[in-house]
Amino acid sequence: MEQRSKSGGKCPVMHGANTVQEKNVMEWWPNALNLDILHQHDEKTKPYGADFSYKDAFLSLDLEAVKSDLKALMTDSQDWWPADWGTYGGLMIRMAWHAAGTYRVADGRGGANTGNQRFAPLNSWPDNTNLDKARRLLWPIKKKYGNALSWADLFVLAGNMAYESMGFKTFGFAGGREDIWHPEKDINWGSEREWLGKSRYADASADSLANPLAAVQMGLIYVNPEGVDGNPDPLKTAHDVRTTFARMAMNDEETVALTAGGHTVGKTHGNGLEAHLGPNPEGADVEEQGFGWKNPKGSGHGADTVTSGLEGAWTTTPDRWNHTYFHLLLNHEWELTKSPAGAWQWEPVAMKEEDKPFDAHIPGVRRNPIMTDADMAMKMDPAYRKISQRFYEDPAYFEDVFARAWFKLTHRDLGPKSRYLGADVPQEELIWQDPVPTVGYTLSEAEITALKASLLQLDVAPADFISTAWDSARTFRGSDYRGGANGARIRLEPQRSWEGNEPERLERVLTALTEFQAGLEKKISLADLIVLAGTAAVEQAARKAGVSLTVPFSPGRGDATAEQTDAESFSYLEPVHDGFRNWLKPGVEAKAEELLVDRAQLMGLTAAEMTALVGGMRVLGTNYGGTEKGVFTDRVGVLSTDFFVHLTDMAYSWKSTGADSYALVDRKTGEEAFTASRVDLVFGSNSILRAYAEYYAQDDMAERFVQDFCRAWVKVMDADRFDLK
Numbered sequence: 001m002e003q004r005s006k007s008g009g010k011c012p013v014m015h016g017a018n019t020v021q022e023k024n025v026m027e028w029w030p031n032a033l034n035l036d037i038l039h040q041h042d043e044k045t046k047p048y049g050a051d052f053s054y055k056d057a058f059l060s061l062d063l064e065a066v067k068s069d070l071k072a073l074m075t076d077s078q079d080w081w082p083a084d085w086g087t088y089g090g091l092m093i094r095m096a097w098h099a100a101g102t103y104r105v106a107d108g109r110g111g112a113n114t115g116n117q118r119f120a121p122l123n124s125w126p127d128n129t130n131l132d133k134a135r136r137l138l139w140p141i142k143k144k145y146g147n148a149l150s151w152a153d154l155f156v157l158a159g160n161m162a163y164e165s166m167g168f169k170t171f172g173f174a175g176g177r178e179d180i181w182h183p184e185k186d187i188n189w190g191s192e193r194e195w196l197g198k199s200r201y202a203d204a205s206a207d208s209l210a211n212p213l214a215a216v217q218m219g220l221i222y223v224n225p226e227g228v229d230g231n232p233d234p235l236k237t238a239h240d241v242r243t244t245f246a247r248m249a250m251n252d253e254e255t256v257a258l259t260a261g262g263h264t265v266g267k268t269h270g271n272g273l274e275a276h277l278g279p280n281p282e283g284a285d286v287e288e289q290g291f292g293w294k295n296p297k298g299s300g301h302g303a304d305t306v307t308s309g310l311e312g313a314w315t316t317t318p319d320r321w322n323h324t325y326f327h328l329l330l331n332h333e334w335e336l337t338k339s340p341a342g343a344w345q346w347e348p349v350a351m352k353e354e355d356k357p358f359d360a361h362i363p364g365v366r367r368n369p370i371m372t373d374a375d376m377a378m379k380m381d382p383a384y385r386k387i388s389q390r391f392y393e394d395p396a397y398f399e400d401v402f403a404r405a406w407f408k409l410t411h412r413d414l415g416p417k418s419r420y421l422g423a424d425v426p427q428e429e430l431i432w433q434d435p436v437p438t439v440g441y442t443l444s445e446a447e448i449t450a451l452k453a454s455l456l457q458l459d460v461a462p463a464d465f466i467s468t469a470w471d472s473a474r475t476f477r478g479s480d481y482r483g484g485a486n487g488a489r490i491r492l493e494p495q496r497s498w499e500g501n502e503p504e505r506l507e508r509v510l511t512a513l514t515e516f517q518a519g520l521e522k523k524i525s526l527a528d529l530i531v532l533a534g535t536a537a538v539e540q541a542a543r544k545a546g547v548s549l550t551v552p553f554s555p556g557r558g559d560a561t562a563e564q565t566d567a568e569s570f571s572y573l574e575p576v577h578d579g580f581r582n583w584l585k586p587g588v589e590a591k592a593e594e595l596l597v598d599r600a601q602l603m604g605l606t607a608a609e610m611t612a613l614v615g616g617m618r619v620l621g622t623n624y625g626g627t628e629k630g631v632f633t634d635r636v637g638v639l640s641t642d643f644f645v646h647l648t649d650m651a652y653s654w655k656s657t658g659a660d661s662y663a664l665v666d667r668k669t670g671e672e673a674f675t676a677s678r679v680d681l682v683f684g685s686n687s688i689l690r691a692y693a694e695y696y697a698q699d700d701m702a703e704r705f706v707q708d709f710c711r712a713w714v715k716v717m718d719a720d721r722f723d724l725k
């Protein structure tokens with residue numbers, strides 16, 4: 001940019017960088033479909049080769065050595081960022097909590113699973129102030145253990161070891177979080193262009209926070225510690241806390257436990273003015289080397305630290321695990337005061353000296369403890385108060401609830417237990433892990449072939465087998481590895497009643513498969529049979545297109561029971577659209593093509609795979625409700641490229657025939673040849689999707705298309721088979 005202005009337009013040769021950074025090509029069309037999200041975290045961004053297995057690398061790690069190094073680090077205070085009371089425990093726990101706390105159950109995105117705190121925007125969120133120091137303190141350990149320990153795993157493990165070094169026994173630790181190498185493009189952090197702008201609640205009394213967002217202001221992990229929009233009022237804050245923690249799948253009890261267990265140790269920092277802090281890491285000068293929030297006051301650290309602007313510790317002994325949080329909160333009167341930085345906080349009206357914590361850096365000096373507005377909510381909100389009282393009276397119970405909630409917080413987006421790695425994985429099976437029983441059988445190729453033939457003899461339309469297998473698998477989302485065909489939860493509530501699963505058709509297919517299962521000598525799970533039947537039908541459709549191939553099938557899925565299924569939590573996986581089966585629930589306002597791409601991203605599909613699957617499903621007769629819309633073929637059930645061929649054929653023109661209704665009109669006769677939905681037309685109108693559609697419409701692509709469709713099919717069916725990976 002500067003180069004061009006300096007040259008005054010005289011020199012036609014651009015010196016230096018030839019790529020223009022300031023404007024992304026697509027910014028000209030702000031409403032264009034974002035297909036980029038399908039290609040994020042491409043192999044090209046990864047510094048190691050495609051054959052690197054983080055799983056193998058992690059399993060080679062001496063976890064006990066890492067843990068003892070981390071414990072030693074907690075009390076090894078560095079002059080460049082001195083530890084409060086000689087321990088980094090509080091700082092490391094806050095870092096782990098902020099890494100995990102971005103998780104939202106609505107779309108499964110965010111969370112601790114990717115190490116995304118290293119990148120913008122999270123590395124520079126106002127709420128993450130000074131966590132750049134926490135990460136840099138960890139660098140020697142990351143450097144020492146290298147690729148065998150991801151940043152993502154290290155963040156969580158550091159939080160655990162912080163607790164252990166301070167005397168709290170954690171519930172366990174599982175590794176397996178693979179780092180990403182650039183920020184996610186798929187996470188909606190909110191549309192604001194201003195940090196800490198107005199609260200996202202249009203009305204504090206209403207539940208108006210748009211899903212999937214789980215923070216009330218841009219740049220916060222959850223709520224404003226000073227109160228809604230910075231106005232202290234613990235009851236209003238309680239409402240914000242309840243909504244936002246529920247977005248992270250935490251109930252009231254877990255919420256109180258987490259807040260209290262978190263604030264049992266460490267402190268807030270506000271010994272100076274936040275306004276004087278330098279730019280955040282992403283915006284800071286090069287000599288800051290990735291650090292941000294340079295603090296001009298005094299030493300800039302230690303006793304002078306400015307983070308949130310609040311100042312003080314919550315408990316009597318914040319350098320170690322203790323049980324004074326509820327004692328101080330519940331047994332004292334608290335009044336509103338301002339920190340040295342001018343932030344609202346609560347301090348006790350009166351308190352015995354020995355109940356007060358020592359200053360973090362000046363020996364022998366005691367300070368008033370403080371509470372944020374959120375802590376006060378734990379006392380003032382009636383439901384939270386009851387829980388706080390119970391925890392106060394039964395510290396062992398509190399410890400158990402907190403240990404479990406901390407484990408859930410930091411492990412939820414790692415997915416089911418089959419993805420957990422390492423010797424510290426807890427034995428106990430937890431309902432939020434969506435457990436699926438393991439099966440003991442194997443199937444030979446001959447057995448699979450025989451089963452497929454018998455399944456196709458059943459009185460079920462092949463398209464119904466395909467739809468059922470698809471519906472059982474399509475709930476999978478790679479954002480938190482939930483959903484999928486494994487477990488056969490499509491036969492349980494709430495899934496079997498979901499509108500998108502066409503309950504009546506589903507019932508028919510399930511009844512046929514259950515009877516078939518009962519007649520088998522070998523016990524085979526329904527989850528396997530659902531996928532196998534769909535796969536057999538796909539193979540048959542391929543054969544009808546003249547392509548004979550065996551679609552790989554990996555047996556080994558289990559059938560989960562209702563007791564193993566958290567029905568409420570599964571309701572988040574309910575589809576409101578399925579662009580593959582050409583369905584948009586009436587009343588859903590989002591653009592169908594955006595929903596399609598979002599779903600494809602969650603399923604881990606590339607744009608080409610998404611295109612192949614849409615094109616294939618259109619000709620297989622799997623449209624929702626058996627509709628004709630988007631079926632551009634007169635040979636339904638043949639895995640042909642007809643959808644693409646007709647879509648790109650200039651013999652037809654398009655016209656709109658109503659809401660989400662279009663027709664393909666024969667230019668010569670003027671007759672409507674096929675009817676279409678908006679999603680169908682997008683494959684002809686969006687330049688990128690059209691490129692894929694044209695690719696498959698080429699004369700020599702029929703066989704290749706069948707192969708691609710089948711590969712993508714297997715990818716979807718096996719998306720949740722972590723046991724195979």
Ligand code: HEM
Pocket residue numbers: 084089090091092093094097222223224225241258259261262263265266267268269270306307308309310372374375
């Ligand atoms: C209810 C919502 C919460 C609010 C509003 C809140 C707010 C805050 C604030 C303002 C700070 C001070 C940061 C600083 O100035 O250094 C802080 C620190 C801290 N928070 Fe929270 N927090 C919440 C929940 C949690 C949870 C769930 C945990 C962990 C389970 C947690 C763990 C910590 C820890 C350990 C610190 C101390 C950091 C240090 O010593 O440097 N907080 N929190």
